[in-house]
Amino acid sequence: MASASHPYLSGNENRQWYAGLKDDDNAYIQAIGFVPKQYPAQTVIVNQGDESNRIFIVESGWGCISHDLAGGQRQILDFALKGDIVMPQSYSGVAGETFVAxxxxxxxxxxxxxxxxxxxxxxxxxxxxxxxxxxQRALVAQHLTNVGRRSALARTAHLLLELKTRLDRTGAVTHKGFACPLTQYDLADALGLTPIHVNRMLRELRERGLLEFRQGYVRILDDAGVRRFAEFDKRYVDN
Structure with missing residues (x-):
């Protein structure tokens, strides 16, 4: 397991990926030039279409990975969380996605x-x-299913449960829920909905007693019930 002296792989010590690494692997990653950097909120780290040959390991905070359209719209593909490896570039070295803090x-x-x-x-x-x-492939499959087949209410619940499961692996979840910095505009871009529609879905989930999202905090009200409603099986994240 990564130690404090090798922070490159300590972003998420609960992940099985890091458990098998030894000191020589950690030293090797340092030797190939990984360096710590910090970006303020809303900084565009990699812009879609830019030449980029960088890889990022998230140590703390939230990142957003999106595909941008010419009209100014975007589809959020994923959120980069603690311990995640972000590889926005394509094989040709041109970024196929935008990566934002x-x-x-x-x-x-x-x-x-x-x-x-x-x-x-x-x-x-x-x-x-x-x-x-x-x-990443498992996440993309679920996100495609969300946008393509799940109802607006189910996909909203499913995404929030997915984020909870991923954050739980980093110790960022309490028995009540988790802090979530996303706005309704962010959720709309991730779910293929309008912000007004997202607002209605969050209200309905709260009224049904399943979960609530208020003041930057998601609280699960009925864990078994919301998992059943959203058909959420956390094994695609945990495995």
Whole structure:
């Protein structure tokens, strides 16, 4: 497990990805040039279409990954949380997504090319990267199902339950719920809804006694009930 002296991999010590890493792997990641950086809230770290060869490991805060449209609209693809690895660039080196600091964001940042070359020298780092890709694919599958097939009410509940499960792995969830910096505009861009529609869905979830989202805090009112309603199976996040 990563130690405090190797912060590059301490962003989420509960993740299985990091449990198998040894000191020589941590030293190797430092040797390939990952450095700590901090970005103020709402900073655009990588812009879609820019040439980028950077990889980020989130140490603290929330990031937002989105695909931007010419008319100024965006589809939020995912939120980058503590311990997540963000790889916004495509194989050609051009960023296919925009990566923004949703809150003040601390990351460890390094060269994508050097990171991928490191995979050949460390099976455990290669395993970490593979686990990241598997999780990202599972998240994308659920997000597509949300937008394409789930009702507006179910998809709203499902996304908030997913965030809760991911945050729980970092120790950021209490028995009552979790702090959430997202606005209704952010949720709308993630869910394919309008902000007004999101407001109605949150109100209905609260009135049904399932969950509530007030003043930047999500509180689960009926854990079993909301999971059943949203058809939420946390194994795609936990595995």
């Amino acid at each position: 949703q809150t003040e964001l601390s990351v460890f940042e390094g060269s994508g090319k050097k990171f991928f070359l490191a995979l050949a020298n460390s099976p455990r780092i290669a395993s970490l990267c593979l686990e990241t890709l598997i999780l």
